[in-house]
Amino acid sequence: MLSAAPLDNPPSARIAGAGPGDGGPSNAASEVLRAARSALTAPDSTTLRFPTDNPPPPRAAKLRNWLTPRLALPAGPLANRTPGTGALMYHRFADPVSGLPEPTWNVPPALLRTQLAGLLSRGYRAVRLEEVLDRIAAGEPADPKSFVVTIDDGYLNNLTQGLPIFEELRVPVTLFVATGYVGTPCPYPFDDWAGKGHPHAPRESWAAMNRGELRRFAESEFVSLGVHTHTHQDFRGRPDLFAADLAESCRVLRSGFGIERPAFAFPYGTRQRGFSGGELKAAVARTPVSCALTTEDERIRADSDRFDLGRFTATSADTAATLAAKLDGRFGALKRALHRNHRSTPTASTAAAKPCGGRS
Template identity: 25%
Template sequence: MKIPNKLFTKNTILIFIICILILVSGGYLTYKKLSDSNTSTIENTTTDNDNSNDSNTSISNDDANNSLSNNSEQEKKLPEKNINLVNENIGVPVLYYHSVQQTEDNEVTISPQKLRNELRYIKDSGYTTITMRELQDHLLNNSPIPEKSIVITFDDGYMNNYTNAFPILKDLGMKATIFCITFKLDGQYYLSEHAIKEMSNYGIDIESHTAGHPDLTTMTYEEQLSEFKESKETLEAITGKPVITVAYPYGNYNADSMKAAKDAGFSLGFTTKLGLADRDDNPFSLDRIYINSNYTMDTFKNLLSNTKK
């Protein structure tokens, strides 16, 4: 039987179209699979690289931490200055200065540069500055102190002790004591409460030079006791620390002064008599070494070396 050409043509075209669709669908599915595979590979590679970077960063940080740790350990292992402690009654030099400013218009006013030169000489000569508490423990409780101990003091409590002397003491890493008059803590001529507090917090001893700087020998016992107590209470309220020593104004004192100082709660009292502070002294009449701003460096050196107890 003869097949009609029209039917053959329609079936052939339909089959051809179906085959084309199958081929196109298959190609698309194959392309999508390959594309997804490549994307996954790229993401994995990126993740691996990121992990590698994180690992390297971690190693770098660990190295840095180890380096800091090693540096810290090296600093801890740096040799410390060997200081010999002694407990013999050899006497301690207690120097006393006053005002520190550029214009040396009188013998109690020393320039900052001259003060620095003298303190530098002390430091370079192997002296160790000690606190009033350390001196007290040595004199009264037989506690050992560095072999070449010295005490640096400033009388009156001028504001320039804060502006000019304090930076030098910090720079040289030295301890010191300021004997303060307390009747006018104005921050101009005399120290301010803020300056006292800051220096005390740093480690500078703030001690008493009475309230109004009177001649104690002209006063009764009760008047001297009141003078001492007022000064002591004022300074302790500012610093929050015990005030344990007093320097007598002008170096003038008597038996009532020593009794009043003890009764006011002080442990030590300082005069202006030349000598070293030692255990043979009455603790309320300790010697000191006056530093005149007119002294040459040679005079200063000789005074420091040759003063005896």
């Protein structure tokens, strides 16, 4: 299903070639596109903007990730009884490294397998995101025992550690790729794991897939590719730049993989903090994506806004039981009942990433 055309964008987040008839903005937006190109034609990632606002304290985040889904386990009456499908969000599949901080946004491979196998043994059915979108389009109620698996960014461990598990368990996944970093020898500039790039950290624990690896991943019958913007920046207050950047990521997937209307996931993703919804959601409509997923703890229902679909973060604190509580609506309902200001967003720790010296 994949074309032979290579991904043609270097990891320096250059934007080029997006334009009328090429998935980019119209002529009327040419001025905006020029400005966006200028902003994105950076010699390295130091000029890109990543979020700095209030990353959660690690200890508090760990306790919260452990406690909240367990509080939801007996919260049956709080469950949303409206039929809906839950989407899970993963990022990294790596084992902890002795002497280094625990990897962030990570589910170790063995736990990933336990989580997914446990859901399947509980009667949940893993379905493709496209199947859920088709149901929405047809106005059909979602199967409450179905769930969707999504992955963000494009770490190499998705291929080396995740894919064998997805294929063994026959679980389809959608990977939202930050296309500007495919093949970069550097860690993602937005990766908040202090161990990234460390000599003792296996390369697969932090590195992005290169184009050949991404192609191998995408060739699996269980994998769909979507976009996650090109440069994965903090686009709040910059909807025109966001639209141009997203259009560029669509162009990369079209030229490299023949995908015309990819699914999309907002970087950082929370509506409350402005990473999705509002002017960014409006800007999505100017691009060729088929849908947009956030990081709001909401299930996808027949009446859901196609460009404002929720997802549940799967963490290393989750068991199959707590994931089931997330998928069936108990978790989100409990959080809303408690008026918690919960963040399920990867917040990068640096405003300007340090230049990478070409580590490979």
